[in-house]
Amino acid sequence: MTSLDKMPSAAAEDDGYVPSARRLEREAFKRGRTRKATAIAALSTLVTAVVLYLVIVNSPGWERTRETFFDPAFAKKALPDVLEGLWLNLRLLVVCGACVLVLGMLLAVARTLRGPAFFPLRALATAYTDFFRGLPLIINLLIVVFGVPALRLQGVTTDPVVLGGVALTLTYSAYVAEVFRAGIESVHPSQRAAARSLGLSHRKTLRYVVLPQAVRRVVPPLLNDLVSLQKDTGLVSIAGAVDAVYAAQIIASREFNYTPYIVAGLIFVALTIPMTRFTDWVTARMDRQRAQGGTV
Amino acid sequence: MTSTPVLRLESVRKTYRARHKETVVLRDVDLEVPAHTVTALIGASGSGKSTLLRCVNLLEEIDDGAIFLDGDDITDPRADADAVRRRIGVVFQSYNLFPHMSVLDNITLAPRRVHGVDRAEAEERARELLERLGLGGKAGEYPDRLSGGQQQRAAIVRALAVRPRLLLLDEITAALDPELVGEVLSVVRDLKEEGMTMVIATHEMGFAREVADQVCFLDAGVVLERGTSAEVFGAPQEARTQQFLKRIVEAGRL
Numbered sequence A: 001m002t003s004l005d006k007m008p009s010a011a012a013e014d015d016g017y018v019p020s021a022r023r024l025e026r027e028a029f030k031r032g033r034t035r036k037a038t039a040i041a042a043l044s045t046l047v048t049a050v051v052l053y054l055v056i057v058n059s060p061g062w063e064r065t066r067e068t069f070f071d072p073a074f075a076k077k078a079l080p081d082v083l084e085g086l087w088l089n090l091r092l093l094v095v096c097g098a099c100v101l102v103l104g105m106l107l108a109v110a111r112t113l114r115g116p117a118f119f120p121l122r123a124l125a126t127a128y129t130d131f132f133r134g135l136p137l138i139i140n141l142l143i144v145v146f147g148v149p150a151l152r153l154q155g156v157t158t159d160p161v162v163l164g165g166v167a168l169t170l171t172y173s174a175y176v177a178e179v180f181r182a183g184i185e186s187v188h189p190s191q192r193a194a195a196r197s198l199g200l201s202h203r204k205t206l207r208y209v210v211l212p213q214a215v216r217r218v219v220p221p222l223l224n225d226l227v228s229l230q231k232d233t234g235l236v237s238i239a240g241a242v243d244a245v246y247a248a249q250i251i252a253s254r255e256f257n258y259t260p261y262i263v264a265g266l267i268f269v270a271l272t273i274p275m276t277r278f279t280d281w282v283t284a285r286m287d288r289q290r291a292q293g294g295t296v
Numbered sequence B: 001m002t003s004t005p006v007l008r009l010e011s012v013r014k015t016y017r018a019r020h021k022e023t024v025v026l027r028d029v030d031l032e033v034p035a036h037t038v039t040a041l042i043g044a045s046g047s048g049k050s051t052l053l054r055c056v057n058l059l060e061e062i063d064d065g066a067i068f069l070d071g072d073d074i075t076d077p078r079a080d081a082d083a084v085r086r087r088i089g090v091v092f093q094s095y096n097l098f099p100h101m102s103v104l105d106n107i108t109l110a111p112r113r114v115h116g117v118d119r120a121e122a123e124e125r126a127r128e129l130l131e132r133l134g135l136g137g138k139a140g141e142y143p144d145r146l147s148g149g150q151q152q153r154a155a156i157v158r159a160l161a162v163r164p165r166l167l168l169l170d171e172i173t174a175a176l177d178p179e180l181v182g183e184v185l186s187v188v189r190d191l192k193e194e195g196m197t198m199v200i201a202t203h204e205m206g207f208a209r210e211v212a213d214q215v216c217f218l219d220a221g222v223v224l225e226r227g228t229s230a231e232v233f234g235a236p237q238e239a240r241t242q243q244f245l246k247r248i249v250e251a252g253r254l
């Protein structure tokens, strides 16, 4: 793929290198091949889109569906409320996401500790992940959001948003801990051996050799969990907090029109895509600097 | 012999680009490897020996020039790289065994999955080769549990198991103790006797001198000097070659 931008550059002048006719012919052929592939891809995408469009538009219930799901007037009306609700989702995502990453990492590291002295810590971390990964999120939320205030403890908040955030963090840190652990275990033992033989302690080995490799490998599944968290932040609405989805629901049930849901859904999708592209870009850039490369 | 050489390189140029800097790693490299001959690539570390072998196996795309295998231009974008690689065996400097497979599975993977040999036959040949390279007892072992020398020999067996037309060996004795070096080199000698065509990047000058029909001295990506081993080792023409060989002799390696 990259060979296409391999144009003779400034360095070519150093040794009087002039691209041969053979090279130019090959590059022309490859450009042609890319053009053809692009054209085929574009055409097949277009055909699929047109077919989908025709099937949907010509379906018997299309008129009615369009009114209830795709009504621009309702979309416009719902947008401000949905956006205001979204602000809650975003704050929850940032705060919970940060807590989840830290807690998940701590749990994963606790599980890698060796030696009998760390047995309680290891066991605790294992029990924690086992429990919260297995517990359905909605039940966790109900217990925390309604159970904790019922205890009427002094100085403990009853704010549903804070408690909801706590519940989300509990569940998601268990997921993320497992992701980190998988990453840590995927680092080849020879790396640990090399680091330890340089005199690095267990801790420094983790910090400077194992974790940097582990984290790099688990970025895509981590992102998966963060996106999933982003959507689950909406569940705090069970206690009455108004997030984007709940805001849409309020309007939808008042007006008997589902367009607000579509608006909220599209906004969530629109938020995820740049996040994914950004991490793809970052990891691809890291790979380019380090890898041996080659054609395979 | 006027028949087509097994391998021919014609003005091969290879550059690596990092950021905005372009490094020329191979420059105008010409090479001919006739059938049933051994070519040794010698030269300092970083002179481009591994890169040359990687280009021949199409693991790297060359910038300019062409590489011909049995007369076919394999660097043409229309060529089928997999079909080319099926005819070439490679032993990498760092072995590159698959750590999740036993030695036997490492060796029989390509014969079974690429060449369609049935399991019993593939395993029989694998065991025969392992026996010959002194790894008879290690068939079921996993690569990480073998010593460097054993991994190296397992990698050689893996390359040989598909009966390649051309064998590329990249510093295959670099990680071995002297005794094993002798063993591995005698395997290469046997292969030469059997008529295997080989290109060997090596620091074992004594071995290169003995086994190679042709010796190429690479310096900063250029084939500075080439000839029969008697010519290159006996009467090197270029100052750089003389200097290189002098250092080798001083280090007691020739």
Ligand SMILES: Nc1ncnc2c1ncn2[C@@H]1O[C@H](COP(=O)(O)OP(=O)(O)O)[C@@H](O)[C@H]1O
Binding pocket: A291, A292, A293, B016, B017, B018, B023, B025, B043, B044, B045, B046, B047, B048, B049, B050, B051, B052
């Ligand atoms: N993937 C790569 N990207 C950039 N430079 C590389 C890459 N691989 C090798 N090189 C450079 O190419 C040169 C030749 O390397 P190599 O062929 O491995 O040498 P040798 O095998 O003779 O020791 C070296 O200077 C090395 O730094």
Ligand SMILES: [Mg+2]
Binding pocket: B046, B049, B050, B051, B093, B170, B171
């Ligand atoms: Mg090398």
